[in-house]
Amino acid sequence: MKSKKPCFEKVILSIVKIYLGAYCDMVDRFAVKIAYLGTNYHGFQRQKSGVKTIEGEIFYSLTKLGIIDKLPKARYTAAGRTDAGVHALGQVIAFDSLKQEIHLDELNHCFPDDIFAWGLAKVDGDFNARRHAQKRTYRYFIPFAGENLQLMEKGLSCLLGTHNFEKFCKKTNNLPSGKPKSTILTLDVASVQLLEKNNLLMFEFASESFLWKQVRNMVSMIRIIGRAILPISALQAALEPTLKMPKGGIRPVSPDGLVLYDVNYSKINFSPIEKKYLVEKELQKKISAYTSTLAVLDELKKSILTD
Numbered sequence: 104m105k106s107k108k109p110c111f112e113k114v115i116l117s118i119v120k121i122y123l124g125a126y127c128d129m130v131d132r133f134a135v136k137i138a139y140l141g142t143n144y145h146g147f148q149r150q151k152s153g154v155k156t157i158e159g160e161i162f163y164s165l166t167k168l169g170i171i172d173k174l175p176k177a178r179y180t181a182a183g184r185t186d187a188g189v190h191a192l193g194q195v196i197a198f199d200s201l202k203q204e205i206h207l208d209e210l211n212h213c214f215p216d217d218i219f220a221w222g223l224a225k226v227d228g229d230f231n232a233r234r235h236a237q238k239r240t241y242r243y244f245i246p247f248a249g250e251n252l253q254l255m256e257k258g259l260s261c262l263l264g265t266h267n268f269e270k271f272c273k274k275t276n277n278l279p280s281g282k283p284k285s286t287i288l289t290l291d292v293a294s295v296q297l298l299e300k301n302n303l304l305m306f307e308f309a310s311e312s313f314l315w316k317q318v319r320n321m322v323s324m325i326r327i328i329g330r331a332i333l334p335i336s337a338l339q340a341a342l343e344p345t346l347k348m349p350k351g352g353i354r355p356v357s358p359d360g361l362v363l364y365d366v367n368y369s370k371i372n373f374s375p376i377e378k379k380y381l382v383e384k385e386l387q388k389k390i391s392a393y394t395s396t397l398a399v400l401d402e403l404k405k406s407i408l409t410d
């Protein structure tokens with residue numbers, strides 16, 4: 104009887120796992136909560152040289168500060184990828200650091216004035232910002248145009264739960280591995296609120312994960328229902344792959360009002376920034392600039408459209 108010898112590949116795999124486990128125990132790995140305005144960027148994810156992205160700016164700063172040198176070695180991960188023009192309050196990145204200590208103030212000093220690091224946590228060596236995320240929350244802000252709130256709330260209630268959201272996303276929706284992502288997802292939160300002070304609608308959606316442009320497409324259809332252009336029954340066609348969509352399909356709303364509001368993890372507590380006045384100064388400058396621009400646009404509107 105032949106003795107059973109362990110497969111060579113399995114032996115190598117076991118050695119690699121032991122090595123990686125030991126390496127993970129030795130390195131200092133951090134998670135950082137990031138906020139940004141996506142207006143001036145071609146999305147979050149890094150692209151070819153010369154294309155300005157949020158991630159590209161973050162990598163540049165981390166490298167400049169000597170926190171990382173090469174991405175593969177840093178085992179960098181991010182909670183999600185936002186499109187061009189989309190903003191974030193609760194984006195989370197994780198990486199192995201060459202330094203035993205890093206500080207949010209030094210990150211903010213190096214980041215551009217529309218990217219902010221505002222939470223820091225030391226995490227386990229195997230922490231993955233994408234895979235370990237338990238819930239992602241998006242909010243969408245858009246001017247109120249007289250939509251029927253009750254109709255929109257009824258439509259949103261139809262989206263809650265587990266459905267096939269294939270018609271609410273782009274066809275080329277793949278995982279980082281390149282494999283097609285399942286379009287069957289569970290939506291835990293789907294709500295709308297009228298912010299009367301600013302005359303804005305605030306939509307909120309929460310799920311473990313989302314599909315490409317899913318939130319913008321859902322907001323688009325719910326607003327159409329709120330205007331009584333389509334009945335709530337049209338959502339049945341949108342959530343059923345075998346049924347035909349209304350003519351024209353769904354066109355996503357603009358990315359301007361979309362923000363990745365939060366990403367939740369188990370047993371991770373982020374320490375806040377210490378010198379908040381430094382970030383406050385930059386934020387106030389942005390608020391003043393946008394307020395001034397809004398005033399100019401309002402004057403243009405009155406001047407051009409007044410008979």
